[in-house]
Amino acid sequence: GENVEQHPSTLSVQEGDSAVIKCTYSDSASNYFPWYKQELGKGPQLIIDIRSNVGEKKDQRIAVTLNKTAKHFSLHITETQPEDSAVYFCAARPNFGNEKLTFGTGTRLTIIP
Amino acid sequence: EAGVAQSPRYKIIEKRQSVAFWCNPISGHATLYWYQQILGQGPKLLIQFQNNGVVDDSQLPKDRFSAERLKGVDSTLKIQPAKLEDSAVYLCASSLGYSDTQYFGPGTRLTVL
Numbered sequence: 045g046e047n048v049e050q051h052p053s054t055l056s057v058q059e060g061d062s063a064v065i066k067c068t069y070s071d072s073a074s075n076y077f078p079w080y081k082q083e084l085g086k087g088p089q090l091i092i093d094i095r096s097n098v099g100e101k102k103d104q105r106i107a108v109t110l111n112k113t114a115k116h117f118s119l120h121i122t123e124t125q126p127e128d129s130a131v132y133f134c135a136a137r138p139n140f141g142n143e144k145l146t147f148g149t150g151t152r153l154t155i156i157p
Numbered sequence: 158e159a160g161v162a163q164s165p166r167y168k169i170i171e172k173r174q175s176v177a178f179w180c181n182p183i184s185g186h187a188t189l190y191w192y193q194q195i196l197g198q199g200p201k202l203l204i205q206f207q208n209n210g211v212v213d214d215s216q217l218p219k220d221r222f223s224a225e226r227l228k229g230v231d232s233t234l235k236i237q238p239a240k241l242e243d244s245a246v247y248l249c250a251s252s253l254g255y256s257d258t259q260y261f262g263p264g265t266r267l268t269v270l
Contacts, residue, residue: 048199078258087161087248087261088200133199139256144213147199 046071048136050148058156063124065151067134068116074136077117078145079108082131091132092119095139121153129155159183161262163249169268175237178265182230182251188212189226190259191234192248200248206232207255239269 047070057063069077075096080088094101094108094117101108105124110117117136121128134148162181170176182189187208192200203222205213208229217224221240226232236243246264 050199076256080261085263087250087263089261090258093258135199144202144205145259147201149199150197 046074046136046138046143046146048134048146048148050134050151052151053149054152054154056154056156057124059124059126061124063119063121063128063153065119065132065134065153066116067118067136067148068114069136069146070115071136071138072112072115073138073143075112076137076139077108077110078135079106079119080133080135080147082133082150084130088133124155126155126157129153161249161251161260163247163262163265165265166263167266167268169270170239172241172269173238175235176239176267177233177235178247178249178267180232180234180249180262182232182249183260186251186253186260187229188252188255188257189232190250190252191224191232192250192261194246194248194264196245203234205255212255236267239267241269243267244269 050067078093081091082088105122107120131150135145137145189206191203194200203217204224206226209226224234248264249262250259252259
């Protein structure tokens with residue numbers, strides 16, 4: 045089955061700086077890669093996703109890049125703000141049949157004011 | 158649009174007791190998921206329903222866990238008897254179809270003493 049590794053496990057950045065979180069996956073059939081943000085006491089919320097037919101996707105301060113050859117994808121947050129502090133999870137899934145979403149172990153991002 | 162609803166939000170029980178969690182998905186969502194999230198880890202799929210049929214329950218400990226989705230809407234997840242290692246957050250998610258974006262509820266935090 046799919047295995048997703050995520051790093052770093054914790055990340056602290058100064059407010060206004062950029063943050064980068066990286067994930068690698070093992071199943072070459074995976075072609076759907078969402079990123080979720082989980083705040084304390086809440087369920088994960090989708091912030092951005094990418095499918096394998098594109099290499100990069102942006103949404104305001106958030107971007108995701110995908111390298112299918114190397115089987116890794118990254119989340120980039122620019123101009124970080126205190127409300128970006130949360131745990132971020134990457135995930136991967138083959139986009140056929142009923143294959144399940146496999147999550148990484150999470151990155152706790154802390155924005156230092 | 159109302160999100161995924163779960164109850165209770167918190168539950169504390171003694172080991173060997175039983176417990177049940179309830180989930181109401183987003184209206185019109187055919188696919189429903191139950192995840193287990195142990196502290197410091199990413200969510201792990203326990204069971205997936207498509208309408209009222211089970212699609213994937215390969216990671217559900219069937220000797221103690223059971224789940225049902227009567228009438229293809231609400232779902233309940235039961236643990237009987239509970240073990241200490243069942244302490245976790247139980248997340249419910251739903252999607253229009255199995256390849257669509259998953260939306261998570263707030264979760265139920267279970268503590269087994």
